[in-house]
Structure formats: structure tokens, C-alpha cells
Amino acid sequence: MSLDHRLSPELEELRRTVEEFAHDVVAPKIGDFYERHEFPYEIVREMGRMGLFGLPFPEEYGGMGGDYLALGIALEELARVDSSVAITLEAGVSLGAMPIHLFGTEEQKREWLPRLCSGEILGAFGLTEPDGGSDAGATRTTARLDPETDEWVINGSKCFITNSGTDITGLVTVTAVTGRTPDGKPQISAIIVPSGTPGFTVAAPYSKVGWNASDTRELSFSDVRVPAANLLGEEGRGYAQFLRILDEGRIAIAALATGLAQGCVDESVKYAKERHAFGRPIGANQAIQFKIADMEMKAHTARLAWRDAASRLVSGEPFKKEAALAKLYSSTIAVDNARDATQVHGGYGFMNEYPVARMWRDSKILEIGEGTSEVQRMLIARELGLVG
Numbered sequence: 001m002s003l004d005h006r007l008s009p010e011l012e013e014l015r016r017t018v019e020e021f022a023h024d025v026v027a028p029k030i031g032d033f034y035e036r037h038e039f040p041y042e043i044v045r046e047m048g049r050m051g052l053f054g055l056p057f058p059e060e061y062g063g064m065g066g067d068y069l070a071l072g073i074a075l076e077e078l079a080r081v082d083s084s085v086a087i088t089l090e091a092g093v094s095l096g097a098m099p100i101h102l103f104g105t106e107e108q109k110r111e112w113l114p115r116l117c118s119g120e121i122l123g124a125f126g127l128t129e130p131d132g133g134s135d136a137g138a139t140r141t142t143a144r145l146d147p148e149t150d151e152w153v154i155n156g157s158k159c160f161i162t163n164s165g166t167d168i169t170g171l172v173t174v175t176a177v178t179g180r181t182p183d184g185k186p187q188i189s190a191i192i193v194p195s196g197t198p199g200f201t202v203a204a205p206y207s208k209v210g211w212n213a214s215d216t217r218e219l220s221f222s223d224v225r226v227p228a229a230n231l232l233g234e235e236g237r238g239y240a241q242f243l244r245i246l247d248e249g250r251i252a253i254a255a256l257a258t259g260l261a262q263g264c265v266d267e268s269v270k271y272a273k274e275r276h277a278f279g280r281p282i283g284a285n286q287a288i289q290f291k292i293a294d295m296e297m298k299a300h301t302a303r304l305a306w307r308d309a310a311s312r313l314v315s316g317e318p319f320k321k322e323a324a325l326a327k328l329y330s331s332t333i334a335v336d337n338a339r340d341a342t343q344v345h346g347g348y349g350f351m352n353e354y355p356v357a358r359m360w361r362d363s364k365i366l367e368i369g370e371g372t373s374e375v376q377r378m379l380i381a382r383e384l385g386l387v388g
């Protein structure tokens with residue numbers, strides 16, 4: 001019998017490689033991109049060259065042959081330094097490429113995965129609509145099959161879609177109502193829409209509170225025509241498919257949140273040693289020491305939670321509850337740690353040139369994206385057999 005939460009030598013090597021990259025390449029440059037609200041193409045290109053976008057995909061499609069643990073390790077290390085690049089990777093892999101890997105036909109995989117894995121193109125996932133995010137079953141976007149041309153004709157809109165409007169975005173998978181069950185319930189399907197398809201319009205980037213070097217847009221579809229073969233998975237199975245995608249994605253967001261929480265510890269330890277007040281480092285005060293000790297406790301616990309959920313996923317066990325727990329806990333403590341790290345930094349913590357200011361701005365969305373904290377609680381309660 002054994003229980004070992006430590007990383008294998010391969011995962012430790014990956015962790016170290018990404019840690020170095022985040023420290024040497026991302027950290028010196030990302031603040032300027034963030035201030036300019038600019039997508040960091042050169043950094044993303046480098047992440048592609050390192051194989052990060054292909055981490056959990058098979059080598060035959062251009063991937064690295066890893067799994068969700070490998071992806072989580074990379075996300076955690078990136079987010080220790082910056083969340084915009086981490087979410088670009090998370091959305092590109094978990095939301096952009098994973099649906100094609102899990103539900104695509106052989107032809108769809110061969111067409112899209114190699115370029116998604118290399119980072120040559122980015123994929124996006126359009127589920128949320130202006131009238132409904134948590135209640136994703138309330139999708140209003142429609143797609144009807146035109147029997148004459150054998151094409152889907154898509155109409156509607158999506159909002160808050162990550163990676164959807166960059167110069168290298170290649171596709172958006174959108175959910176749309178394609179029919180009704182005999183009792184009138186909408187049947188939702190997922191359809192691949194290549195960027196640049198006529199009638200598919202991408203709005204200007206939102207002005208956001210955080211994640212300012214990542215790409216988030218509103219999309220509209222006006223009689224957008226794509227071949228019938230762009231259906232992803234079975235017709236009417238789109239709802240079940242995206243629930244699976246979101247279950248997995250929660251582990252990735254939990255790893256990202258853990259990274260942000262750990263980054264807050266890293267920055268606070270450094271600052272507490274450097275900054276002097278009343279003739280000694282502020283870190284000599286027990287009030288500061290205890291604050292940072294609590295931050296470390298939370299980051300460590302969050303790490304155990306996401307790794308547990310990822311291990312279950314990788315070994316084919318049920319992981320829904322553990323993924324929701326990990327996402328709920330890690331996003332909550334990421335916000336806590338960002339607030340406390342800002343406090344440790346005093347007035348400088350409120351200045352954008354300090355990484356903790358960026359972490360503070362980037363933390364809040366973690367309690368909202370890929371299922372709000374309330375939705376995680378609903379999922380956990382349901383798994384406990386509590387039905388409303």
C-alpha cells in the first residue's frame with residue numbers, strides 16, 4: 001500500500017522547466033503587456049514551442065503524451081508569476097483543444113489538434129451567452145441543418161469567450177440548440193466554427209478588472225454557415241459534453257488558482273524580508289509572519305486538493321466532487337492570499353508595478369469563471385445526495 005503526493009521525476013522536471021520559463025521569460029515582460037491590455041504573442045509563441053499547449057494530448061496528434069496532472073503543474077507554475085498567460089494556456093487546452101480530443105471524429109482531430117498542440121492556433125469554447133452563464137441549459141443560440149447545402153446555419157451570440165479574437169485564434173466551438181425533445185426540452189449540440197467564417201463577428205476586447213493580457217470577447221453569429229461535418233460529437237449531446245469539459249476544466253482552474261495563491265506567498269516572503277519599518281524587517285513581526293504562514297497553509301492545501309482531483313481523473317475514477325471542491329477551495333483562498341499579500345506590501349501593494357497588485361486584480365475571476373463558487377457548492381451538495 002502506498003500514498004505519495006510527491007511528483008514523479010518527469011513531472012518534477014516539467015515543473016522546474018516551467019518555473020524557470022515563468023521566472024526568466026514571463027516575469028520581466030508581462031507587466032508591460034498587462035498595463036497596455038495587450039495579448040503577449042511572443043510569450044504564447046514560446047509556450048507553444050515548449051509544447052505546453054500539447055501537454056495532455058497523444059503524440060500522434062502532435063501532443064506531449066502527458067495528462068491533466070502535467071497540465072496542472074504547468075498552469076500552477078505559470079500562475080505563480082502571471083495569470084493572463086496561465087488562462088491563455090488553460091482555455092487553449094481545456095476549452096479549445098480538449099473537446100476535439102474527447103469528442104471529435106478522427107478527421108476533426110487530424111485537422112485541428114496538431115496546430116492546437118503546437119500553439120500555432122488557439123481554440124476557444126463558446127458556451128456562455130448574454131442571458132445565461134451558470135444556467136447553460138438556457139442557451140438561445142440556434143443551429144439548423146440546411147438539407148440542401150448540408151450545412152449548419154448558426155444564429156445567436158456568446159459572451160466572455162477567452163482566446164476567441166486573437167490573431168492566432170483558429171476556431172471556436174459553440175453550443176447551440178439544434179432541436180427539441182418530444183417533451184419540448186432544447187437539444188443542445190456543439191459545433192466547430194472556424195475563425196473568419198462569414199457572419200461570425202468578434203467584438204473588440206472587453207475592458208476587464210484583471211487578466212488584462214488575455215483575450216476575452218463577445219461573439220455574434222448571423223446566418224453563419226459551416227459544413228454538417230463540423231458537428232462535434234453526437235447531435236443533442238452538447239450539454240453532456242460540456243459538463244464533462246467543465247468538470248475537467250475545474251481541475252485546471254484549481255491548479256491555476258493554487259499558483260496565484262503560491263505566488264502571493266513568494267512575493268510576500270521576499271517583501272517581508274526587504275521592507276523595514278521601526279528599524280527592522282516587517283517580517284520580524286509575528287503579525288506578518290502569521291499572515292504569511294496562513295497563506296502558505298492555504299496554498300499547500302489547495303495544491304493537495306487539485307492534485308487529488310487530477311489523480312482521480314487520470315486513473316479513470318469519478319472526480320466530479322473532488323474537482324468542484326478543489327475549484328471552490330483554491331479560488332476562495334486565492335482571493336484571500338491576494339488580499340493578504342497586498343496588505344503585507346502596504347501602499348506598494350496598491351501600485352500596479354508590484355506583482356501582488358496584478359494578483360489581486362486577477363484573483364476575483366477565479367470565483368466566477370468555469371462555474372461560480374455557488375455552482376461548485378450546488379455540485380458538491382448534489383454529489384452528497386442533497387437534491388433541491
Ligand SMILES: Cc1cc2nc3c(=O)[nH]c(=O)nc-3n(C[C@H](O)[C@H](O)[C@H](O)COP(=O)(O)OP(=O)(O)OC[C@H]3O[C@@H](n4cnc5c(N)ncnc54)[C@H](O)[C@@H]3O)c2cc1C
Nearest residue numbers: 125126127128132133134160161162368369370371372374
Ligand atoms: C474573463 C472571463 C472569461 C470567461 N471565459 C469564458 C469562456 O472561454 N467560455 C465560456 O463559455 N464562458 C466564459 N466565461 C463566462 C463564465 O463562465 C460565466 O461568467 C460564469 O459561468 C457565470 O455566469 P454568468 O456570468 O452568466 O453569471 P450568472 O449565471 O448570471 O450568475 C450571477 C450570480 O448568480 C449566482 N447564481 C446563479 N444561479 C444560482 C443558483 N441556482 N443558486 C445560487 N446562486 C446562483 C451565480 O453564482 C452568480 O453569483 C468567462 C467569464 C469571464 C469573466
